[in-house]
Amino acid sequence: MRRALLLIVLCSITLAAQQGPPVITSQDLMDGLKDPTRWLTYSGNYFGHRHSPLTQITPENVSKLTAQWTFQTGSLGSFQATPIVVDGILYVSGFNNNAWAIDARSGRQIWRYRHNVPDDLHVCCGAVNRGLAVLGDKVFMNTIDAHLLALDMKTGALLWDAKLADYKMGYSATAAPLVVKDKVIIGMAGAEFGIRGFIQAHDVETGKPAWRFYTVAGPGEPGGNTWPQGTDAYLHGGGSIWVTGTYDAEQNLVFYGTGNPGPDYFSANREGDNLYTCSLVALDADTGKVKWHFQFTPHDVHDWDSTQVPVLADNVMINGQPRKVVMFANRNGFFYVIDRVTGKLIHAKPFVTQTWAKEISPEGRPIMIPGNQPTETGTRTCPDLGGGTNFMSPSYDPTTGLFFVTARETCAVYFTWEQPYQPGVQWESGGTQRPRDQRNFGALRAIDPKTAERKWEFQYTSVSSSGVLTTASGLVFAGDGDGNVMAFESRTGKNLWHYQLGVAIRSTAGTTYMVDGRQYFLVPSGSALTAFALPQ
Amino acid sequence: MKRIVLFPALLFLVSSAIVIAQGGAQGVRSDTLPPGKNPHLGNKESVRNGMTLYRWRCGECHALDATGYRGPDLTAVLPGMPDERLFQVVRQGVPGTEMPASNSPDDELLQLMAYLRNLSTVAPPDTPIGNVEHGKQLFAANCTSCHRVAGKGGRLGPDLTRVGAARSRTALVREIRTPSDWVPPGYETVTVVTKDGQKIRGAKKSEDVFSVQVMDMRERLQGYIKSNVQEVIYDKASLMPAYPAQRLSDSDLNDLIGYLTTLRGADVTVQ
Structure with a gap:
């Protein structure tokens, strides 16, 4: 009996030793890129900087970057995810609810998980997925049919499956989840189908919902008076979340940009500011209660979701005073710097050509230029529905204090018509056309948040949806709309290197990590991941 | 979103x-x-x-x-x-x-x-308007060096084998009288100036920040790395010359369009 007991104890000790400590802790996530060999969250750190401390690849040697390996999914559908990197292993999601673990040294697949995609999916823009989140030894994944999954990091096995909403009503989940402490936070997409958007937190261990914040305020709730009273407009009011938010641990606040109101272009049935659509919301990470909000585009009629990454920074000198700010390059064409504590505007200036607002008032409200409402016969407005920028991630380099963003110079003719709401049916009540004489193009722009003025730009021949990555060695990595991935000198915008990938980068940017003392630059584009490094 | x-x-x-x-x-x-x-x-x-x-x-x-x-x-x-x-x-x-x-x-x-089926459509007339035979001659004299019909003709401009099915009369008039109003992608005018001063003019087939791909006036396809050439000049005017009334009378235009509306596709099946 005593011998049997000893055996059990020994086995338990051995098992415990084999399982080891959790792979990723909450502190690891808090530390962001303190260990720059890893990349643990969507934007690299909670502040949304997408700025790596790695310095092996420099402006002097970047021209020698060489492709090391390519991973192909073997199926159609583009990557939009930022891969997570944990100790030499990549965790990445792709089109049609797929997720992979891949050897970061060689590009070889370790495991693959696929969640079924229903045949009767209702989505506006494909079965896309923008990435995973990690904590402990779990990988968290949203699905296009509105589920949140936890997978075993070692095997890809499903641990729990939480249904978020009814995909048949147009709900979908495309953004990478955000893990904060013991919660995994997700957002709901589907404004083009008349959903009522929300941000929701789940327990990381069980998947049980902990709190929900509706991005469309209901009757009797704060902001509920910004929707027509006595109607059900708020139930179909949109407010999608489809890009991952950021987190300020000091204030325990999560920041999310919210999507357009529904329907997109016809607004007679939703008179009012339509809170909290096209806004930045600061939510208590433990309760989901809104601390403050800032609405960029009240009563939007141009489909200008504010679902861009809110980038946080400390010690930004404004009029000689260091300020804690959130920076937001908005789809409506303005770059905003907002006090992160009070939610009050510091300043806002256009970062692309725009024709709809004279300026942003000191209170943060756009002063409208008349004649920009969509009509039956069409109204020309800049930017187009794709906006001044969009879901592509910006980057902030705290050492130079510059904000880098992919800008879009576009205009469109906006049309609108009345269309009744039908459950599960696309509901935009309008559309756009590109004017024939309109030359659209894109650019990488560096903006100084102290003044909201542009420091430099590099123009592309076409519009781009590429995110931006910066490194402490003074490099900016970005892509154009024609399939080139490029490196620039961060202080000047001088182009230093390019490589034709064959398909443009979309939504995500390159990631960088270190394995075996070698810095890799990894680019998702099309259905491939391509890893670059300096020759050995 | x-x-x-x-x-x-x-x-x-x-x-x-x-x-x-x-x-x-x-x-x-x-x-x-x-x-x-x-x-x-x-x-x-x-x-x-x-x-x-x-x-x-x-x-x-x-x-x-x-x-x-x-x-x-x-x-x-x-x-x-x-x-x-x-x-x-x-x-x-x-x-x-x-x-x-x-x-x-x-x-x-x-x-x-x-x-x-509820749209107000413009049915092609049973008998084409204008003198089709004369329109065909005008086409042969003025257009075939750049436009292809049923496998014959030039390739610098768009293939017109199906143009009668694809374009309304109004659109055809616009494209003949004022072709520079809108030049479709793949046919915009570009001139590449090489480092030794040679000028290559043609239709821009593709372009990115670093390169441009051109079909020159002799239908030669060529890609150029921009850093290896002196200059790339963009021209808003179409390679296709405009045909105002002084150059192509209303009557001739009518005949030409009459011919173009008969072009409704060729059978390319190999028997």
Whole structure:
């Protein structure tokens, strides 16, 4: 009996030793890129900087970057995810609810998980997925049919499956989840189908919902008076979340940009500011209660979701005073710097050509230029529905204090018509056309948040949806709309290197990590991941 | 969220149309027109739904009034197209063009067709307007060096083998009288100046920040790395010369368009 007991104890000790400590802790996530060999969250750190401390690849040697390996999914559908990197292993999601673990040294697949995609999916823009989140030894994944999954990091096995909403009503989940402490936070997409958007937190261990914040305020709730009273407009009011938010641990606040109101272009049935659509919301990470909000585009009629990454920074000198700010390059064409504590505007200036607002008032409200409402016969407005920028991630380099963003110079003719709401049916009540004489193009722009003025730009021949990555060695990595991935000198915008990938980068940017003392630059584009490094 | 412009606009339009089509509601998806009369024909509600579907999925390329934009003028195409063919084109797309296939349920396509059949169309006349034979001679004398018809002619300009089915008379007049008003992608004028001063003029086939691909006036395809050339000059004027009334009388224009409207596709099947 005593011998049997000893055996059990020994086995338990051995098992415990084999399982080891959790792979990723909450502190690891808090530390962001303190260990720059890893990349643990969507934007690299909670502040949304997408700025790596790695310095092996420099402006002097970047021209020698060489492709090391390519991973192909073997199926159609583009990557939009930022891969997570944990100790030499990549965790990445792709089109049609797929997720992979891949050897970061060689590009070889370790495991693959696929969640079924229903045949009767209702989505506006494909079965896309923008990435995973990690904590402990779990990988968290949203699905296009509105589920949140936890997978075993070692095997890809499903641990729990939480249904978020009814995909048949147009709900979908495309953004990478955000893990904060013991919660995994997700957002709901589907404004083009008349959903009522929300941000929701789940327990990381069980998947049980902990709190929900509706991005469309209901009757009797704060902001509920910004929707027509006595109607059900708020139930179909949109407010999608489809890009991952950021987190300020000091204030325990999560920041999310919210999507357009529904329907997109016809607004007679939703008179009012339509809170909290096209806004930045600061939510208590433990309760989901809104601390403050800032609405960029009240009563939007141009489909200008504010679902861009809110980038946080400390010690930004404004009029000689260091300020804690959130920076937001908005789809409506303005770059905003907002006090992160009070939610009050510091300043806002256009970062692309725009024709709809004279300026942003000191209170943060756009002063409208008349004649920009969509009509039956069409109204020309800049930017187009794709906006001044969009879901592509910006980057902030705290050492130079510059904000880098992919800008879009576009205009469109906006049309609108009345269309009744039908459950599960696309509901935009309008559309756009590109004017024939309109030359659209894109650019990488560096903006100084102290003044909201542009420091430099590099123009592309076409519009781009590429995110931006910066490194402490003074490099900016970005892509154009024609399939080139490029490196620039961060202080000047001088182009230093390019490589034709064959398909443009979309939504995500390159990631960088270190394995075996070698810095890799990894680019998702099309259905491939391509890893670059300096020759050995 | 939605339809975020990514690639060049045309590619985006195509991909978004495919994506939207793939995201349709439940229902049967047939390869060919379902048997029996279209139940939506003449139904006010169906026509309205069809209009909405058209504006989402078709209007970007074919224009909201269906008179053609980047894609063909449907008011000119539809009269000669039976329902079977129309269903097939929408379902399967048109290979070799930007027209994508659709995975939408049959019911949605039938509503779309009910709307299209409600449009005010411009049927091609049984007998073409103008002197077709004279129009053909004018075409041979002025156009064939750059335009191809049924495998004969130049390739610097667009192939016109199906232009009679794809363009309304109004669109043809505009494109002959004032071709520089809008030059389609793939035919914009560009001149590459090499480092030794040589000038290569032609149609820009593609371009990015670092390179440009050109078909020169002798139809030679060539790519150039921009850092290896002196200059790339962009010209808003089309390579196609304008034909104002002084150069091409209204009567001759009428004859030329009469000929062009007879060009409705060639059978390229190898027997």
